[in-house]
Amino acid sequence: MKPLNVAVLGIGNVGTGLIETYRLNKVKVDGQTNQPFNFKYILVNSIDKLRTIDLKDSILTTDFQDIIKDDSIDVVIELIGGLHPAFDYMKRALEAGKHVITANKAAIATYGPELRQIASDNKVLLRYEASVCGGIPLLNTLSENLLSNDFEELVGILNGTTNYILTRMTEEGLEFDEALKLAQEAGFAEADPSSDIEGDDAAYKLCILSHIAFGLNVDPKDIPKHGITKVSKEDIEYAQELGYKIKLLAAAHKKENTVDLRVNPALIKDTHPLASVNHEFNALFLKGNALGELMLYGKGAGAMPTGSSVLSDLIAISKKTPSMIEQKTTIALENRSLLKYYIRLEVIDEPGVLGKVATLLGEHGISLDSVVQRARGNKVAPLVFLTHEIDKKTLDGAIKSVEAYDKIVEIASLMSVEN
Amino acid sequence: MKPLNVAVLGIGNVGTGLIETYRLNKVKVDGQTNQPFNFKYILVNSIDKLRTIDLKDSILTTDFQDIIKDDSIDVVIELIGGLHPAFDYMKRALEAGKHVITANKAAIATYGPELRQIASDNKVLLRYEASVCGGIPLLNTLSENLLSNDFEELVGILNGTTNYILTRMTEEGLEFDEALKLAQEAGFAEADPSSDIEGDDAAYKLCILSHIAFGLNVDPKDIPKHGITKVSKEDIEYAQELGYKIKLLAAAHKKENTVDLRVNPALIKDTHPLASVNHEFNALFLKGNALGELMLYGKGAGAMPTGSSVLSDLIAISKKTPSMIEQKTTIALENRSLLKYYIRLEVIDEPGVLGKVATLLGEHGISLDSVVQRARGNKVAPLVFLTHEIDKKTLDGAIKSVEAYDKIVEIASLMSVEN
Numbered sequence: 012m013k014p015l016n017v018a019v020l021g022i023g024n025v026g027t028g029l030i031e032t033y034r035l036n037k038v039k040v041d042g043q044t045n046q047p048f049n050f051k052y053i054l055v056n057s058i059d060k061l062r063t064i065d066l067k068d069s070i071l072t073t074d075f076q077d078i079i080k081d082d083s084i085d086v087v088i089e090l091i092g093g094l095h096p097a098f099d100y101m102k103r104a105l106e107a108g109k110h111v112i113t114a115n116k117a118a119i120a121t122y123g124p125e126l127r128q129i130a131s132d133n134k135v136l137l138r139y140e141a142s143v144c145g146g147i148p149l150l151n152t153l154s155e156n157l158l159s160n161d162f163e164e165l166v167g168i169l170n171g172t173t174n175y176i177l178t179r180m181t182e183e184g185l186e187f188d189e190a191l192k193l194a195q196e197a198g199f200a201e202a203d204p205s206s207d208i209e210g211d212d213a214a215y216k217l218c219i220l221s222h223i224a225f226g227l228n229v230d231p232k233d234i235p236k237h238g239i240t241k242v243s244k245e246d247i248e249y250a251q252e253l254g255y256k257i258k259l260l261a262a263a264h265k266k267e268n269t270v271d272l273r274v275n276p277a278l279i280k281d282t283h284p285l286a287s288v289n290h291e292f293n294a295l296f297l298k299g300n301a302l303g304e305l306m307l308y309g310k311g312a313g314a315m316p317t318g319s320s321v322l323s324d325l326i327a328i329s330k331k332t333p334s335m336i337e338q339k340t341t342i343a344l345e346n347r348s349l350l351k352y353y354i355r356l357e358v359i360d361e362p363g364v365l366g367k368v369a370t371l372l373g374e375h376g377i378s379l380d381s382v383v384q385r386a387r388g389n390k391v392a393p394l395v396f397l398t399h400e401i402d403k404k405t406l407d408g409a410i411k412s413v414e415a416y417d418k419i420v421e422i423a424s425l426m427s428v429e430n
Numbered sequence: 431m432k433p434l435n436v437a438v439l440g441i442g443n444v445g446t447g448l449i450e451t452y453r454l455n456k457v458k459v460d461g462q463t464n465q466p467f468n469f470k471y472i473l474v475n476s477i478d479k480l481r482t483i484d485l486k487d488s489i490l491t492t493d494f495q496d497i498i499k500d501d502s503i504d505v506v507i508e509l510i511g512g513l514h515p516a517f518d519y520m521k522r523a524l525e526a527g528k529h530v531i532t533a534n535k536a537a538i539a540t541y542g543p544e545l546r547q548i549a550s551d552n553k554v555l556l557r558y559e560a561s562v563c564g565g566i567p568l569l570n571t572l573s574e575n576l577l578s579n580d581f582e583e584l585v586g587i588l589n590g591t592t593n594y595i596l597t598r599m600t601e602e603g604l605e606f607d608e609a610l611k612l613a614q615e616a617g618f619a620e621a622d623p624s625s626d627i628e629g630d631d632a633a634y635k636l637c638i639l640s641h642i643a644f645g646l647n648v649d650p651k652d653i654p655k656h657g658i659t660k661v662s663k664e665d666i667e668y669a670q671e672l673g674y675k676i677k678l679l680a681a682a683h684k685k686e687n688t689v690d691l692r693v694n695p696a697l698i699k700d701t702h703p704l705a706s707v708n709h710e711f712n713a714l715f716l717k718g719n720a721l722g723e724l725m726l727y728g729k730g731a732g733a734m735p736t737g738s739s740v741l742s743d744l745i746a747i748s749k750k751t752p753s754m755i756e757q758k759t760t761i762a763l764e765n766r767s768l769l770k771y772y773i774r775l776e777v778i779d780e781p782g783v784l785g786k787v788a789t790l791l792g793e794h795g796i797s798l799d800s801v802v803q804r805a806r807g808n809k810v811a812p813l814v815f816l817t818h819e820i821d822k823k824t825l826d827g828a829i830k831s832v833e834a835y836d837k838i839v840e841i842a843s844l845m846s847v848e849n
Contacts, residue, residue, distance in 0.1 A: 028720070152575060309725065320578075
């Protein structure tokens, strides 16, 4: 049978993983598609660069025009990353009637609605499984296998770098800076780790997941977002004492016709399946209105895992499986009003301070789930509270009056608690 | 658009869950398929039985002939369970050119090859997502979303009843009989629990998974199988001391062109993701040659979860998604030769017994990973070993010479240890 002609834009880790995965599993894959894949072009920055992978079956080019002008190209796979020129290349490929696959979370989170519209106008497919959590088939599972469900809740550990850092902080009692250094040495954090540790990477992924699950088109900038740079060893220890782990969670909670999206470090019960997702692993926990609880767990990054997800999309295109679903949605973004909170105060260690603070919180209608007071044997001591569900305005008012109390040195930490 | 006409055979828990899930999510589902589902017939034992679900839109019949003779029926959903007449009805429906969906693991494990052939000969689809682990989309994920991978290992907790029993034994220090009684009271074990506790249910599911993952057609009777009735509170405690949990594992290990299938209680490291799958939950952990480790976790049973899986198959048929894959396989069933073992002996509590047993094991070439000796303060004491990898013949020889030693009261327990 005629091969499917493919052009790959960019041949870094993921591109190499894609081609190596196909070579490794060619017999199985071709047996399923009845149509071998021909990686006809590869767009590179430099033709002569030394590469670990043998590309002699492909035409290397530095000019995107060569690809767009070749009518025999059926599929363009964008693996350049970043917004530009990645978006522009995808747009032109779709307009030229070519199917597009990408692993680019920033571009899909930012320009997804526009790209999906162009794909639909040109009757071609746009697939992006690898853009969210590398090797875990999250998007295809949500959009194809779980269509019989309405989703009530998605809670994910979607960023491997931050999960690796928090795991080492937890297991070895390290501070954030020490664990970040170890993550960089182990190759799990980049030299400039800001997109991971500030939560941007997780927010992009949550944005894409919310489109697949709820049909929502959200600007990733509108997702409330806190990174993990302020999480301290001390908070991790108090959380453990209370039976919780601290994880960077990217969560969507649906309530009637609104959904709350947020990315932040949060406390999650030890017994929750997400609490045992450690190191560089990723997981998505969800609740469907029929199937109940489900979790998918695996490697969120890496050349071969991510390459194999790109290859899965190529197989789907070869089998003419339609694009990711376009749901008509009536759902709007709205922040959850009621949350549970973890509050750590540093206070002057004197009799009566705990009672006074608890009274102040009570006067604002805040009832407490747990309290930990631990003497340090010096003048300043920590005071830790877990609240029941309260709205943010009530919390802010209470915090203000607690801050005004002269025995309070600092509001050292404030995080949400997930059930 | 013309509706898809469906006949449902049997309206117990799963049938009720199917229809309720469709009613609950009709707007979303119809929006995706553009073809509403019409549950035209329901095959029942008694027309007049009082039911919790309103079925006035369907024709209730006690005669399968009514369904098979009606050319307007596109899909037959078999939810009777058991081998006969379920198999015969599915065969006749496929031969009459109707697509078939089933949740029947016994029938698919036993007659899968024959039913798949009849479906293929008649150019109709046969789907059975709900036959393995209720609400978790295992089969569709393996066969559709992970096609880019070759599978090296599948290890599953596929039976909710036994996992519930083992969890309560572990958490509360109960013996098997006590925990079984609690499981029956909680509705997680049937009055006759033998198919669950003897491992038959898990073996059926493993048989179906091996077909999907490896293209293997195995008679479920050929899968080596041990139930959990002999697992004692004591073994669970020793396992915990050594850093392991005891779980009923259904596992497939591939090595070149052979695969080892087995169902048995086994020790699994505390840090393994499967170790924290508790109570009635199910999970499948797998290794793909490109994606690495992946785990799917969720509810393996229940009316709505299982019904929603049946509904997913119905959606796939409406969208003309092909049957589960038919892989050409060159893989044969062959038992793994090397395993690690957990051995618990009851011995006369005298000096030198440990040394003598360790020497006997050493003489048979068995090297030890861990040893636990604990005095009970009476004449008989337990002696626990974890071995390194050995073949079964070596183990059997060693056990025979240990048994012959006159200080040995009993070989109380022997289980494999999974990495």
